[in-house]
Structures are given as C-alpha cells and as structure tokens.
Amino acid sequence: MERAEGGMTPLQYAAREGNIEVGRVLIAAGADVNAPEPQHKFSPMLIAIYNGKYDFASLLMEHGANVNDGSLYMAIELRNMDTYTNRPNPPETDRTLTATDVVKMLVARGADPNQVFDKNPPQIQTQGTVTVPEGATAFYRAVKASDLTVMRMLLDKGAKPGLAIKNGGTPLMLAAGGGPARAQEEEVVDKAGRADPVEVISLILDGGADINAVNDLQNTAAHLAASRGNDKVVQYLASRGARLDIKNKQGKTPAEGAPKRTADLIAKLMNGAPAADKAPVAAAATVAPRPVASAASDFPEAPARYILEGNCTTCHTLERVKAKRFDKESWSGLIESMRGKRGGPKDLTDDQIQELADYLSKHFGPAAQ
Helix, strand or coil, X not given: CCCCCCCCCHHHHHHHHCCHXXXXXXXXXXXXXXXXXXXXXXCHHHHHHHCCCHHHHHHHHHCCCCCCCCHHHHHHHHXXXXXXXXXXXXXXXXXXXXXXXXXXXXXXXXXXXXXXXXXXXXXXXXXXXXXXXXXXXXXXXXXXXXXXHHHHHHHHXXXXXXXXXXXXXXXXXXXXXXXXXXXXXXXXXXXXXXXXHHHHHHHHHHCCCCCCCCCCCCCCHHHHHHHCXXXXXXXXXXXXXXXXXXXXXXXXXXXXXXXXXXXXXXXXXXXXXXXXXXXXXXXXXXXXXXXXXXXXXXXXXXXXXXXXXXXXCCCCCHHHHHCCCCCHHXXXXXXXXXXXXXXXXXXXXXXXXXXXXXXXXXXXXXXHC
C-alpha cells in the first residue's frame, strides 16, 4: 500500500506483509480482526487481499472476520487485475491460496454479492490505478472483467444483475458498451482471457435484468452497443427484445448515434430501409436494390434471420443460401467451416451457429423442398 499516515495496528501491518505466524500470535492476544486503518478504512482482511496475501485473509476468516467489509469486491478485483508490463502485480498464488480461492471462501461464508463497495483503494506502486465506480457491487466488477465463472457464482448466491451504479449504468450497459475506453499511455493486457460479450449479456439477461433500462443520460444498452459499432451485440440485444426506438436525452435513438454500418443494421432489424436510403423518396427509387434485400422476404421473421444477414452475406448473397437443402447437422458443419475461413463470420458463437442451423434446417432443409 502507499505510505501510511499512521494509526495502523500491529495486525494490520501483519496483514499487509502476510505474516501468518505473527497474525496468529496477535489474534490469540485479542487483536481486533475487523478494526479498520484510519486512512482508507480498510480492514485487516481488505489489506491482506489488496496486497495478495490470500492465506492471511483465510486466517482472518477462520477467526470471525466480517466478510461484508468489501473483501468480495476486492478479491474479484485482484482475480482480474490487469497486467502492466512495467509493473508486476502480486503473485497469482500466495503461500497456498489464490484470489479465486478467497472469492469462494467469502461467498461460502455469506458475503453479500449486492453490497456496494464504498472504499477508496490506496494506490500501490506495483499496480495500476484501481478505479471503483461509485455504487459498484461485486457483480458489477465481475461483469467489467467478463468473468463468467464469478458472475455465475454470485448469481447463485442472489446477486441482482440489474443493480445500477450511481450514474444509472447497469451491468448490462457495461457489458454491451464494453466499459470505459482504456488510456493507451501504458502497455497493458487483461489478466485473463475475456469472455464473449454475448455470453456475458446472455447471463445477465437470464438473471432477470431489464434489457431496456436507461441511465442518467437516458441511454439503453442498445445505445451503448450501437455507439461502439458493436453489431454483434446490437443483433443479440434485438433478438432478446431490446427496443431500438428509445431516444436518449439528446433525442437520439441507437441508430442515430451509431456508425453508418451499424445504423443500417438497426434499420434492417426494425424492418425498414437503410437510413441512407430513406429520403428523399425520389432519390431512393434510383438506388439499385441490394442482393440481401431481394431475397430477405423469403426468409421467415426470426432472430436467426438477423444473425444470418449480419454474418453470412459478406461473401455471398442470400440466394445462395436458399439454393441449399441441408439437414441441421450439415448446416451446422457448413457454418462452422465458414467461421474458420478468411473473411468469414469469426464472431459467431457456438450458440448462434446452432440457432442458425435450427432455423435453416427448418426452412431450407430436405423436408422444406
């Protein structure tokens, strides 16, 4: 931790250094396992976790430390802390335990996944700045890292996926918009591989989050995904019932704040013409019809249709799709092979491939001839 201003107890110092032997002596002598230090209000357990002393945190839990002191948020922070090439983080494993072990211990002992983290973390010379949005919960931090394992763990323990931070931003908005852009003044990589955003969003929505919730600027998750040009996420949100006509405080719909490609996709999803072709009517009549549009009417309305149009028309038209008569297994194999080709739809998830295969085999399979 940064230089202390004084007032720390011996147990807090032991926690910072991870000195379990001294910790046991102090606890046996009556040291308060929950007393916060005066500068940042960190308990001994928070101090231990923040410094990667996970075995010491376990010792404190064994002796009755309060598990709702913010330690759950901090353990998730350390589990997912970005790695800076010029500043090493605490070791992945302490003596025997990892941050993941501590998360499991805290959850098992009843840590509240909906508790707001209200501390201002000290800065550590070996780490990057830890910024906690006002009102953030442990679940919000897990979503920020696209940490599906911890998200599921917290949902199983009652995490509310719709809880917003102070500015009205929800975990769904965080997942859809990708979070705040990271400054590029330092070389940094994620500590662990990030999950597909569609998987993260799916888990949040399955947990009961409101897909059309708005933040203080009246932006929805669809607004944020569209503004980033994240077509894949826009498509998925639409397939789950997101409204694409909601206006934010600036009076803009998701399409009006999006790059042209994404705006055109939203126009399709709303069953209209691409935004650029809407007016004037006379000018629109001179635009040559697009191959996709000419065949689209032959494809029954369904979320899979938009997945198809958004991912499978870069190399060929829908007419080519119509000409094939495959069963589900053959469609699935074909789409999978396309995903692996150069220029193919590499962002398609396995679930989307199965959804497409179901749709195509039903409407363009052997039985549909």
